Amino acid sequence: MPSFQTSPGTRDILPPQAGRWRAFSAVFADVVESAGYECVIPPMFEELGVFLRLGDATDVVTKEMYDFEDKGGRHIALRPEHTAGICRAFAQHRPATPWKVWYSGSNFRYEKAQAGRYRQFDQVGIEVLGASDPLLDVEVIALGWQFFAALGLRSVELMVNSLGDPGDRTAYIDALRTYLTSRSSELSDEARVTLDRNPLRVLDSKRPQDATVIAGAPTIDAYLSNEAKEHFSTVIAGLDALGIPYRVNTGLVRGLDYYQRTVFEYVATALDNAQTAVGGGGRYDGLVEDLGGPETAGVGFALGVDRTLLACDSEEVFLAESPAVDVFVVDVVNGMSALTLCDTIRAAGYVADRAFDGRSMKSQMKSADRCGARLAVIVGADEAEAGTCTVRNLSTSEQTVVQQSDLIQHLALVLGERQPRRNTQ
Numbered sequence: 001m002p003s004f005q006t007s008p009g010t011r012d013i014l015p016p017q018a019g020r021w022r023a024f025s026a027v028f029a030d031v032v033e034s035a036g037y038e039c040v041i042p043p044m045f046e047e048l049g050v051f052l053r054l055g056d057a058t059d060v061v062t063k064e065m066y067d068f069e070d071k072g073g074r075h076i077a078l079r080p081e082h083t084a085g086i087c088r089a090f091a092q093h094r095p096a097t098p099w100k101v102w103y104s105g106s107n108f109r110y111e112k113a114q115a116g117r118y119r120q121f122d123q124v125g126i127e128v129l130g131a132s133d134p135l136l137d138v139e140v141i142a143l144g145w146q147f148f149a150a151l152g153l154r155s156v157e158l159m160v161n162s163l164g165d166p167g168d169r170t171a172y173i174d175a176l177r178t179y180l181t182s183r184s185s186e187l188s189d190e191a192r193v194t195l196d197r198n199p200l201r202v203l204d205s206k207r208p209q210d211a212t213v214i215a216g217a218p219t220i221d222a223y224l225s226n227e228a229k230e231h232f233s234t235v236i237a238g239l240d241a242l243g244i245p246y247r248v249n250t251g252l253v254r255g256l257d258y259y260q261r262t263v264f265e266y267v268a269t270a271l272d273n274a275q276t277a278v279g280g281g282g283r284y285d286g287l288v289e290d291l292g293g294p295e296t297a298g299v300g301f302a303l304g305v306d307r308t309l310l311a312c313d314s315e316e317v318f319l320a321e322s323p324a325v326d327v328f329v330v331d332v333v334n335g336m337s338a339l340t341l342c343d344t345i346r347a348a349g350y351v352a353d354r355a356f357d358g359r360s361m362k363s364q365m366k367s368a369d370r371c372g373a374r375l376a377v378i379v380g381a382d383e384a385e386a387g388t389c390t391v392r393n394l395s396t397s398e399q400t401v402v403q404q405s406d407l408i409q410h411l412a413l414v415l416g417e418r419q420p421r422r423n424t425q
């Protein structure tokens with residue numbers, strides 16, 4: 001047993017999985033950049049105050065924050081999500097609006113670790129600041145939906161709801177508190193504690209004991225102002241126009257407190273544990289103002305990379321792949337030809353690998369097979385002397401002797417032309 005292991009809730013993402021993570025961000029970037037979103041990289045830690053607006057009654061703030069005093073006496077927190085930091089950045093830099101940005105990075109929450117729930121987890125997401133048009137909510141929701149489709153996922157369900165304007169939300173929370181309090185003797189002990197802190201969160205309870213009480217609870221739709229209702233019906237009309245299937249779920253309240261009007265969640269039905277929410281978001285007009293900026297509308301989502309990849313595993317799509325090696329150079333002289341030939345082959349745009357430590361011909365050929373290379377380029381004493389090499393097709397075993405100086409031309413014939421990585425002239 002080694003002396004050190006990863007901390008609970010953290011994991012090493014090893015090859016080939018790590019390559020899959022990179023590919024995941026690349027597909028996400030491709031989808032959202034097609035809609036004009038640009039990449040933003042906010043810091044991983046901020047002053048704690050930036051995150052307090054996520055909700056003084058939410059677990060993220062009260063129980064899960066990784067916060068500490070730094071050597072300069074500042075109260076710092078590792079980001080539990082990206083949205084608040086991006087609103088802080090907007091307030092600080094005042095870019096032109098609408099500001100459409102995307103991100104990809106780690107977040108930290110001191111949660112009870114289990115499959116699909118980690119203490120360090122990654123999200124990709126988008127945020128738009130400075131536009132309150134309900135059709136923007138539709139664009140945002142649709143981009144998440146299209147990204148899941150681009151990964152090949154088929155079992156994702158979209159749930160949408162409106163939390164109304166802040167006044168609607170307050171009136172609803174009062175009504176919900178009154179109702180839940182009147183039936184508190186039927187609730188689980190955990191739900192009773194949650195009710196004291198935040199009645200909305202009781203609606204998230206998955207305990208069978210709470211289900212009947214929740215089923216009879218008042219729903220937010222009856223408390224929406226006319227403006228909020230109109231906003232929501234335009235969102236619904238937009239989703240219909242794009243042919244995106246959804247379910248209006250009046251019990252969807254989300255885990256963070258900054259939302260108003262549209263909220264939504266993507267649920268992977270192929271995941272059979274409790275961690276089925278692969279992403280979520282909504283509108284958070286007012287958050288920038290709370291962080292000291294101008295009055296600014298905001299909407300966005302974040303998708304959990306870890307959980308979405310678990311969903312991909314269960315649907316057997318977007319699987320991890322090791323990079324394909326084009327050429328394995330086998331040098332049985334002194335390794336010098338392998339050094340220079342690999343350099344030339346890589347510069348010409350192909351993927352080349354080789355063995356080290358003076359291995360035997362047999363052992364090098366085994367490595368060539370193991371890495372799945374299409375061709376072996378073999379240099380023995382005779383070839384080194386004549387400035388040639390033997391190119392062996394590893395699936396047909398066909399061999400051709402070519403001049404080392406003509407090798408790239410030969411590769412172009414066999415493997416096709418590639419874009420050179422650099423000029424070797």
Ligand code: HAM
Binds near residue numbers: 111123125280282304
């Ligand atoms: P969230 O619902 O807290 O929202 O997180 C979004 C997604 O991140 C979740 O649906 C889940 O897939 C993933 N996630 C959250 N916590 C964990 C965890 N401990 N382990 C693994 N995955 C996790 C937000 O973070 C908001 N900032 C979303 C947003 C953006 N709203 C507006 N803009």
